[in-house]
Amino acid sequence: MTYGFIGLGLIGGSIAKALKAGEPDCQIYAYMPSREMLEEARADGTVDRILTGTEPCLADCDAVFLCAPVETNSSYLAALRDILTADTLITDVGSSKQSIEREVLRLGLGAQFVGGHPMAGSEKSGYIYSDALLLENIFYLLCPTAETRPEMRKRMEALVHRMLANPYVIDAATHDQAVATISHLPHLIAAALVNLVKDTDNEAHTMRSLAAGGFKDITRIASSSPIMWQQIFSANRDAVLTVLDRYMDALAGIRTALQDDNMQAIHELFLKSGRFRDQFSDAAGLLSAQYSFSVHVADKPGAISIIAAILAAGNVNVKNIGINHNRESGDGALRIEFYDADSCQKATTLLNGYGFELEMNR
Numbered sequence: 512m513t514y515g516f517i518g519l520g521l522i523g524g525s526i527a528k529a530l531k532a533g534e535p536d537c538q539i540y541a542y543m544p545s546r547e548m549l550e551e552a553r554a555d556g557t558v559d560r561i562l563t564g565t566e567p568c569l570a571d572c573d574a575v576f577l578c579a580p581v582e583t584n585s586s587y588l589a590a591l592r593d594i595l596t597a598d599t600l601i602t603d604v605g606s607s608k609q610s611i612e613r614e615v616l617r618l619g620l621g622a623q624f625v626g627g628h629p630m631a632g633s634e635k636s637g638y639i640y641s642d643a644l645l646l647e648n649i650f651y652l653l654c655p656t657a658e659t660r661p662e663m664r665k666r667m668e669a670l671v672h673r674m675l676a677n678p679y680v681i682d683a684a685t686h687d688q689a690v691a692t693i694s695h696l697p698h699l700i701a702a703a704l705v706n707l708v709k710d711t712d713n714e715a716h717t718m719r720s721l722a723a724g725g726f727k728d729i730t731r732i733a734s735s736s737p738i739m740w741q742q743i744f745s746a747n748r749d750a751v752l753t754v755l756d757r758y759m760d761a762l763a764g765i766r767t768a769l770q771d772d773n774m775q776a777i778h779e780l781f782l783k784s785g786r787f788r789d790q791f792s793d794a795a796g797l798l799s800a801q802y803s804f805s806v807h808v809a810d811k812p813g814a815i816s817i818i819a820a821i822l823a824a825g826n827v828n829v830k831n832i833g834i835n836h837n838r839e840s841g842d843g844a845l846r847i848e849f850y851d852a853d854s855c856q857k858a859t860t861l862l863n864g865y866g867f868e869l870e871m872n873r
């Protein structure tokens with residue numbers, strides 16, 4: 512199989528690496544403005560052929576992935592129409608889906624297009640942060656058009672499985688409404704909150720110095736790519752305006768409760784939100800394996816290797832391991848994920864035996 516990429520940053524690079532890992536003989540053609548990054552992607556074995564733009568050889572591709580910012584992706588469709596035959600699947604990874612679908616239909620490309628949106632990512636941008644396993648176990652949202660040929664939809668679903676992700680078909684309008692609330696609004700909130708601190712901190716930077724877990728948890732995504740988010744908000748402006756109004760109404764209600772000293776309302780606010788939030792999975796996607804726990808580790812040399820050694824000696828296979836820093840001391844919670852319930856249980860028994868306190872993740 513041959514795959515073309517326009518844009519090879521965090522998401523494009525992760526998809527290309529995942530496809531290459533699952534199918535080492537596949538050919539990857541790629542273009543992005545940075546020649547240096549393309550050379551790096553060729554040197555690490557991900558890219559086979561560097562393109563200088565939409566070259567005619569894209570017609571060899573079984574699928575072309577548009578992985579640039581959302582409006583940039585749409586701007587490539589006309590050029591692709593002039594190059595590709597009807598046999599090439601066109602897909603994108605953009606965070607909004609109606610605007611590109613409109614352009615696809617306007618250009619008569621609906622039969623060979625399936626919109627895509629992997630529900631995973633990071634505040635980091637660029638090929639250097641891409642990772643073959645970024646999309647593992649996540650929901651990969653798919654928006655076929657009303658004209659998409661069944662074979663193209665099937666091809667897209669097979670590609671998503673090859674990336675170890677889970678296809679989830681949804682119409683573009685429902686998609687845009689949902690992500691406006693669960694993804695786009697949170698990015699606005701995070702950015703506004705960080706800028707509030709920047710604009711109101713004192714000369715000694717008291718707030719910046721003291722900001723701890725709560726602030727950091729809710730603002731990680733404030734460091735996301737400005738160009739990517741500018742284009743997302745431009746493409747999904749109407750849906751975001753609607754949820755922003757709802758959110759501002761909610762804040763106004765909270766303000767009234769505080770002003771009226773209505774602490775019962777504040778209590779109920781957290782009671783209601785906690786009950787709902789506790790039903791969410793904190794794993795990468797709702798379908799992710801649930802075999803994981805967090806273990807507190809002190810910020811001391813060798814702390815992680817002791818845990819790793821205990822698990823290795825017990826012959827327990829670890830799927831994923833990551834540290835979640837949320838204490839100013841530098842200590843953190845080591846999150847360890849396993850492939851199955853047996854391994855998770857065995858690891859629990861082993862670590863409990865050595866006196867480690869574990870917190871099971873849902």
Ligand SMILES: NC(=O)c1ccc[n+]([C@@H]2O[C@H](COP(=O)([O-])OP(=O)(O)OC[C@H]3O[C@@H](n4cnc5c(N)ncnc54)[C@H](O)[C@@H]3O)[C@@H](O)[C@H]2O)c1
Nearest residue numbers: 518519520521522543578579580581605606632633636637
């Ligand atoms: N970052 C996330 O968390 C995330 C998650 C899901 C989907 N997405 C979507 O994925 C897409 C890419 O985001 P990303 O996080 O990989 O960003 P990124 O900045 O890491 O990568 C963007 C890529 O597009 C390239 N690019 C920029 N302008 C271009 C142009 N004119 N022509 C060709 N290539 C160009 C860049 O060089 C880079 O390779 C966006 O549409 C975004 O909405 C992002």
Ligand SMILES: O=C(O)C(=O)C[C@]1(C(=O)O)C=C[C@@H](O)C=C1
Nearest residue numbers: 606629630631632633634694732
């Ligand atoms: O984890 C993050 O850093 C993300 O922002 C990922 C995230 C999100 O969850 O909002 C961002 C944009 C996408 O379109 C999909 C996923």
